[in-house]
Each structure stands twice: as structure tokens, then as C-alpha cells.
Amino acid sequence: MTFYAGTILVAHGYPILLDVRHRKALIVGGGRVAARKASGLLEAGASDVTVVAPQFVAMFPSTVIKLKQAYDEKLLDGVMIVFAATNRSEVNDRIVHDAKARGILVSRADVDDESPGDFVTPAKYQDQSVLVTVSAASAALAASIRDALRRRWDPRWTKMATAMQTLRPWVREHPNLSAEQRATIFRLLAQDEAMDILEAQDVNGLREWIVARHPELKPPG
Numbered sequence: 001m002t003f004y005a006g007t008i009l010v011a012h013g014y015p016i017l018l019d020v021r022h023r024k025a026l027i028v029g030g031g032r033v034a035a036r037k038a039s040g041l042l043e044a045g046a047s048d049v050t051v052v053a054p055q056f057v058a059m060f061p062s063t064v065i066k067l068k069q070a071y072d073e074k075l076l077d078g079v080m081i082v083f084a085a086t087n088r089s090e091v092n093d094r095i096v097h098d099a100k101a102r103g104i105l106v107s108r109a110d111v112d113d114e115s116p117g118d119f120v121t122p123a124k125y126q127d128q129s130v131l132v133t134v135s136a137a138s139a140a141l142a143a144s145i146r147d148a149l150r151r152r153w154d155p156r157w158t159k160m161a162t163a164m165q166t167l168r169p170w171v172r173e174h175p176n177l178s179a180e181q182r183a184t185i186f187r188l189l190a191q192d193e194a195m196d197i198l199e200a201q202d203v204n205g206l207r208e209w210i211v212a213r214h215p216e217l218k219p220p221g
Contacts, residue, residue: 013120013135021045024078027064028071028095029085030056033109037083038064040121050075053086073098084117085109125150129161156195163203164189170207176216185214 025041027034030053041049042061051060052067052075060066067075071091076082082104084095092108096117099106108117122135123142132149136142171177171185188194188210198206211217 015133015135017131018081019045020081021047023080024048025050025081025083026075026079027051027083027085028075028091029053029083029087029109030060031085031087032057032059034083034085035059035061037085037109037121050079071095076102076104079104082106083109125153127153127155127158129165130158154195156199159198160189160195163198163206166203167207167210171217174217181214181216185210185217188213 020041021044023046025046025048027037027041027049028051030051034051034053035057038049038051038061042063049063050065050067052069052071054068054070056066056068071086071094073094076098082095082099084092084099084106085108086092086095087110089110092110096106096108100118105119106117107119107121120135122133123139123146124131124133125146126132132146134142134146134149136145167189168186171182174182177185189206194206194209197209201209
């Protein structure tokens with residue numbers, strides 16, 4: 001099966017969320033697409049982002065390193081993730097080829113069935129700790145689906161996701177629970193009734209509600 005994200009074609013698609021906080025990133029291109037890639041990396045926590053191009057649009061974040069020059073393979077030294085975002089397909093071809101030869105993950109911003117990148121960046125919607133991504137047959141369709149989801153978003157989902165940052169470690173580390181019991185409790189916390197309890201009370205009220213249904217969560221002794 002072939003998967004699309006935006007207008008970018010990749011032969012296979014395995015969705016992941018990548019931690020870029022400690023990865024050196026290189027973006028080749030100085031246009032609006034490259035600027036959006038830079039902003040997306042910084043929003044995800046990246047702190048070492050270099051952009052190379054003969055010229056740049058004004059919308060690049062101020063914290064990226066900008067190198068005003070043509071692409072050179074030596075720029076890949078020490079890099080762990082690359083974006084080929086120039087407006088010249090032959091340059092993007094070369095970037096993809098060089099990155100793959102070095103085993104570096106590479107994404108290209110133009111369509112090329114013969115020389116595709118390794119990954120794509122889908123349309124996304126984020127509300128605090130909840131991140132939803134959408135991949136579709138075109139960038140416009142993916143954005144439309146994302147926007148429709150945003151309009152129908154249930155704020156209880158965000159509140160529960162925040163609460164789970166406290167509740168999940170509490171459940172996972174409890175010495176009296178089996179793996180099956182933990183899975184049952186997590187399924188319970190994903191139901192509407194649990195979200196209604198959290199909405200009406202708070203995390204402590206939800207914790208008491210869970211313990212009433214699963215006494216094995218009571219502290220030992």
C-alpha cells in the first residue's frame with residue numbers, strides 16, 4: 001500500500017513520533033517550506049537546527065543557524081535528520097542520495113517516485129499534551145481533516161491526557177497490580193465516565209473513583 005502526506009510520496013508508511021531534542025538537524029532550502037520545517041523542529045524541542053541556502057525568506061526562526069551557501073555533502077557531518085526543501089529537484093535528489101548513503105533519515109519536500117525520502121511530516125493538531133497527525137492523499141485534504149477534528153475536539157480529552165501524566169506512573173508502579181489489571185484500569189480511564197468524573201472534580205477525585213472500583217489500588221498495608 002502507498003501512503004501520502006501532503007504531496008510527498010513514500011513507498012511505505014510506519015507512523016512514529018520522533019524525539020528530536022538531541023538530534024542535529026539540517027534543512028537545505030531557504031523558502032517558506034524550509035522555514036515551516038525549522039519552526040516545526042523547534043516546537044518539537046530541537047535545539048541544533050542548521051539551514052543552508054543561497055538566500056532566505058524573512059520568516060525563519062531567529063534561533064536556527066543560517067548558512068548562506070550552496071548545498072555541500074560535508075554539511076551532513078554529524079547530522080541525524082535532514083530535510084531536502086529546495087526548489088530544484090536535482091539538488092533534492094543529491095541530498096536524498098547523500099543522506100541515505102550515510103544512513104541519515106531524510107525527508108524531501110517535492111514529489112519524486114524514483115528518489116523519495118525516508119519519512120514525511122503530516123498535518124498536525126496539538127492541544128497541550130495531545131498530538132494528532134493526519135496523512136491523506138494531498139496536503140489540502142490532510143489540512144481539511146485536521147481542521148475538522150479541531151472543530152470537534154472534546155476538551156475532556158486534553159484534560160485526561162494531562163491527568164494521565166500523574167495517574168499512569170501511579171498505576172504502573174503499584175506493587176499489587178498485574179499487567180492485566182493495569183491494562184483494565186487504563187481502559188477504564190479512557191472511557192467517558194472517567195472523563196466526566198475528572199471534569200466534575202479533579203485528579204484526586206478521579207483517583208478515589210478508580211480506587212473504589214479497583215480496591216487493589218489501595219496503598220499496601
